[in-house]
Amino acid sequence: MKIFGTSEQNERTKAMINLKNIEKYYENRVIKTYVLRGINLEVKEGEFVSIMGPSGSGKTTLLNIVGMLDAPSNGEYYFLDEPVHKMSEKKLTELHKTYIGFVFQSYHLIDELTVYENLETPLLYQKVNSNERKGRVAETLDRFGMVAKKDLFPNQLSGGQQQLVAIARAVIAEPKLILADEPTGNLHSEQGKEIMDLLKKLNEQGTTIIQVTHSETNAAYGNRVIRLKDGWIEK
Template identity: 65%
Template sequence: MLSLKNISKYYQAGGNKVSILNHVDLDVEQGEFVSIMGPSGSGKSTLLNVIGMLDEPSEGYHYFMGEAVHNLKEKQRSAMYKQYIGFVFQAYHLIDELTVYENIETPLIYQNIKGAERKALVADILDRFQIVGKKDLFPSQLSGGQQQLVGIARALITKPRLILADEPTGNLPSKQGEEIMELFRKLNREDGVTVIQVTHSEKNAEYGTRIINLLDGKIESSKNL
C-alpha cells in the first residue's frame, strides 16, 4: 500500500541544515495497524505528515497505492489524499462555526458528492457513532471525547483506505482514550482500514500489529505484535 524509500526532511536555519528525518525506509501493507513511537523531536509527526502528503520530503521516494507520489503535482497529491486518507488529530481540528453535522459533511462537499447522498452518508455515520443527538451542537458544546469522535467520524465519512492518527487520545481522559483506541482496532479488524498512529503511550501502541521506534529521525527498531 505504502512504501517510503530513503526519505529525508531538513530545513535551512541560519545557514545550518536541521534534519528532521534521516533516510527513512518504511513499507506498510494494506490492513496493518502501525504504531510509531519515539521521544519528542524524533520526527514522528513529520513522518506522518509526509505519509499523508501534507508535507513534502526534501529527498527520497514515496509510493502510495501504486503511484509515485514524489512525481505528482500538488493538485494530484491533494486529490489522492482526499480520496484515500483520513486524518485524526490530537487537537481535533473541528471547525468551531460549524455544527457536528456540518463538520462531518465537509469532506463530502469537497468531493462534490450530491446533497441527497451526503445526507444519507452523514445520517449513517451519526448513527454508527451514536451521536445523532449531538448533530446540531457546536464543538464548544461537546466534551473532548465527543469532539474526537466527531473528528474520527469526519475522517471516516469518505471511506478512506488509510487512517493517520497523531496522538489521537492525547487530550482525553483514560476511559475515553480506551474507547477511541477500541474504535480504531475495530475499524482495522472488521473494516480492513489500514491505521498508522503516532503515540507516546505504550498501551495505545499495543493496539497495533507493529510498533516502530523513531530516534533522531531514523527508524531505530520495528517489531511485530
C-alpha cells in the first residue's frame, strides 16, 4: 500500500478530505433540526483521526458524510481535491468503492453470506477477476487468522470475530481511507484492544483512518482528536 508517494518529511502531505462549511439538518414544515453546523475540517493522507463527543452530537452523521453514505444539506466537500458535493450518484459510488472502507459498531455483515463470501463482496462490485479475487480473499483470511472460519456464517461467530471479518472486508479492497464507527463499542475490552491494535497497524502501513469513539483510550491510538458538541466542532 504505497500511498505516500516518493516524498518524505518536509513536503506538505496532500489533503485527502477537505470539508468547508458543512451543514446537515432535517426539516419538516415546522422546524429545522441541525445535526451539523459550520464544519470545517481537513484530514491529510496518513492521519489517524478520532471524532469524539456526547451522544447526538453528530459524530456518526459526520462520518457518514465523509464516507459519502449521506449527503450534506449545505457546504462543500473535496475528496482528493475533487468536489464530492457536485458528483452524480454513479461517480460517488465509483469513488467510494475505490477509496473508502467502512467498519461499523454492529459489524453489518450480510447474514446470508459466509465469511469468505462477505469478504469477496466488495471485490465483486469492483469487478476484480476471479483468480485475483480468490488470491486476495485467501491472503486476507490468512492475514487476519480466519482461514479456519471461512465457511461459517456471521451468526456462528463471536462479536469480536464478526468485527474482525468486518475490518477484513473493509481492508480487502485496499482503500486509502477507513471509516470506523465505534468499532469496539459492542466488544469487551480484550477484543476491543485487538481491534484497535489492528487499526493502528493499518495506519502505520499508510491507510488514513477516521474513527468515531467514546473512549479516551481508543482515541489515544490516533494522532488527532476532533470534539463535536451540538453539531459544532469545539475549538
